[in-house]
């Protein structure tokens with residue numbers, strides 16, 4: 005499949021048809037180029053000239069084109085989001101997701117030289133991942149850069165010309181120690197094999213950290229909206245944080261200031277893309293309260309650990325297991341909203357009960373969920389997954405997103421009943437009643453109202 009919006013010279017065809025597409029007509033008041041400021045220009049490393057919005061071909065420079073979905077990395081082009089050299093930038097936003105703002109604090113307070121160039125010696129991936137055929141399809145991966153882990157190695161010609169090209173993915177190895185895994189070995193539920201699971205109960209993993217890289221036309225298409233609506237709304241709903249969204253229709257890639265994804269691979273990495281070898285997957289959205297601190301109001305940590313257990317068993321059977329850990333706290337509503345909802349649930353008339361579980365979230369947040377699972381399968385395509393033998397998730401949203409992305413799911417693995425924490429029945433029964441996968445009968449409305457949680 006070719007990228008219809010970009011020709012081979014990388015010039016966006018819309019640029020030549022300025023009256024035929026709303027993207028080429030940013031609002032007049034946003035077309036101002038730059039302004040001089042004397043008040044914001046203290047310090048020698050800070051330019052006196054503040055660039056409010058930068059325009060295409062500004063100063064005569066043409067940026068390196070990105071042909072999203074090209075399987076040849078040189079044809080695809082590097083993602084250049086570093087602020088070290090403004091004229092080289094071919095994306096909107098900057099690196100490291102939300103951590104880019106801490107970088108700004110470090111520069112502002114004088115502890116970081118904004119011209120620092122990363123020394124990438126010995127940082128290359130510990131094992132290679134891809135390229136897979138899905139990398140050459142502009143529709144299959146739209147929210148991360150499939151070449152993100154290789155950026156430091158494949159675009160070395162650019163680096164010699166003083167381009168600052170940073171990886172958006174890093175791949176390393178670790179031994180992890182989880183107390184529940186030790187218990188499971190003692191109970192005979194898991195077997196030590198000495199390679200994947202060591203005698204001291206440590207688990208050998210390969211792990212990848214992925215920063216978000218959004219190809220805006222692809223994100224818009226995935227969400228069934230037009231690119232201009234997406235760009236304008238991203239600009240407006242971040243309080244005008246990224247004017248380039250509306251002033252640079254020639255730039256189609258955005259590095260959003262949001263959390264990324266961590267992938268934990270258990271077993272042979274080569275088994276992931278081989279449909280003849282078994283694969284287990286758990287896609288887990290961050291829940292700090294349960295995952296790290298063991299809160300018993302939800303099933304997150306126990307289900308995560310069960311996912312790891314299934315991954316170990318599948319890896320030991322000659323396959324691999326993958327935990328996809330997404331920074332989408334509180335269904336991507338954030339932890340403040342989540343705690344507000346906890347209070348609303350516990351204090352409502354009739355107490356915390358399964359039949360009002362989703363309603364209380366909607367009262368506070370306006371929606372039940374903002375995770376946009378339709379973007380989640382990108383990471384599976386990056387890994388080359390075509391078939392999942394055991395999907396450790398009950399979520400219908402995740403299941404639908406994965407199968408709609410063309411990935412076969414053989415079996416769904418619900419959380420074992422004995423792992424549901426004391427105060428989490430409200431959540432699990434409400435989710436089952438709303439369409440989550442379960443092997444038991446779902447409760448009728450009357451019974452659902454009787455499933456109650458602890459009162460504060």
Ligand SMILES: [Zn+2]
Nearest residue numbers: 291294302304
């Ligand atoms: Zn949770």
